[in-house]
Amino acid sequence: MTRSSLILLGALVACALSLVTSRHDARRLFVELEREQARARQFDTEYGQLQLEQSTWGMPARVEKIARENLRMQLPPAARVEIVDTTAKGTP
């Protein structure tokens, strides 16, 4: 009688302690999850900003300006264009 009571008491204490630990673990993991989610949101924000930056740098108007002014590129006049017909017979 006393022995079985003692065993049950021991089991009870063990359960109670494990509940406390798991509860603590849950909280700790939750905080960690929170932090990661906040990071995810921050990356999302950064992604949007980078996209904005990319499309601003890549605007056709800007690309054209640089090509024309800095790199001195231009469209070749018709006389300097030769069209190679790849569908014609005899071409390598």
Place this chain on the structure above:
Amino acid sequence: MSGAATGFKRADATSLPLPRFRAPAVFGVLGLVFAGLLGRALYLQWVDNDFLQEKGAARFSREIELPAHRGRVVDRFGDVLAVSTPMKSLWTFSDKFDASPAELAALARVLETTPQKLAARVSANEDFAVLAKQIPPEQAARAMALKIKGLNEQNEYRRYYPGGEVAAQVVGFTGDKDAGQEGIELAQQSWLAGQVGSRRVIINRRGDAVEDVAAIRAPQAGRDLALSIDSRLQYVAYRELKAAVERFSARAGGVVVIDTKTGEILALANLPTYNPNARNKVARERMRNRALTDVFEPGSTMKPFTIATALETGKVRPDSMIHTEVGALTIGPNTIHDAHPAGPLTVEQVIQKSSNVGAAKIALSMPAETLWHAFSDAGFGTPPRTGFPGEVAGRLRPAKTWKPIEQATMSYGHGLSVNLVQLARAYTIFATDGELKPVTLFKTDGPVAGRPVVSPQTARAVRKMLEMATQPGGTAPKAQVPGYRVAGKTGTARKLEGRVYTSKYVASFVGFAPASNPRLVVAVMLDEPSGGAYYGGDVAGPVFSNVTGAALRMLGVPTDAPVDNVILPPPGSEIREET
């Protein structure tokens, strides 16, 4: 000693008589107190329970709003046309704001303003003041780090349009609370908008969330939206239109580029325009997407539809001779003139040289009903249904109300009105083998089927006539493109103001290329060109040529002509179209 004392007390207690009502009185008072407490407990437990639960929960739990950002608008290759990024606004209750002069100066430094301006902003409104609107989160964090009493921050989103004014009218913009206000942003609000979520959490002493308590309402981020627009083509169309509008001091203008296989609108440029990123003082009329919301009398660009109808009914063949008299045709009290009479013309030449008399004579050989049906089948009088808000149908009156003179003028595009997209869409009939393609502003996968309107033979015959119009002897040699065969029709229409035709013009050109296997329909319109030129062939033709040439190169469409194919007529011998 203690025994003696106790004994003394006992003896004392037994000997002293108690007042008779003392015990009941004490019990009564205590009983009342207990009853009061019990009543209060019952009251709190049942009657006032909700309020107390709420107050209690507020001590340890908190509702957190989960932000959901608005979807992006991208072009057909995924390049961003509109994107939302988080911003913060700083605000305060005016009476709670309590900053020392030093703090105010520090805040002003962070916000890049002066303490005086900040103080003025706080005192400007009695209860609520916004100190900084939509500033970057890092800047807001630095401001909040000053820990000024009464200073609050709020999450907001700001919409950016990296393309600026180039595609402004198509994309539109959002207003307060990131809600669509114009253009696609408005039309697709429910698709783009996100749903804010929320969750209830238990917080610890430091205010960190430690546990979720109630069911989480997950935030729904807005979905991205892919438009049919090709940013590169859009830019070329805008650049060329802008150059032409400036060169001819036009009041407005528009360019539409449609893919003939899929019906997608690859470019839609409008002028005047505005910068959607800074639109505080922009007039409403600059925001209008004129190519879809404004109508004009198309003029000669309608002639191919008249001719196609006549070919369909078998009234004429492409080589039938039409006697254009001496350049005048009298119908009742009215006379139609050709300012450049050319004697008898074939049907092909009526298109090539854009003869009004020729088109009118052909139109009058058919019943009004037939012509109306043909115009209606080509999409005139019905909105183009691109998915854009506020697009108009144009005007095509029922055939019963047509007088003969009206039937004659409608054959060359007066007495009816269209918008530019409608006109471009109608030309898909000739760019394909007689199918009217549905047009859209949204990206589609692969070719779409059109609705057959005319027979393939008729479509090809008209295509040939339209190609003749861009060659020497036609009205639009300036529309030619090196390396490609092009086809199209000029329009030079006097503007109707009130009920009177003025000497202001709308110059237009609608065409397609390559003529051997059309890939693009390009429509160009300039409103009130001045500074000498106003003919569609001179004003809109070169825009068509530049846009089409660049577009075909970018899309890698194989050439179908040698690169030295452009032949311009000698000066002085240009064919002028009738207006």
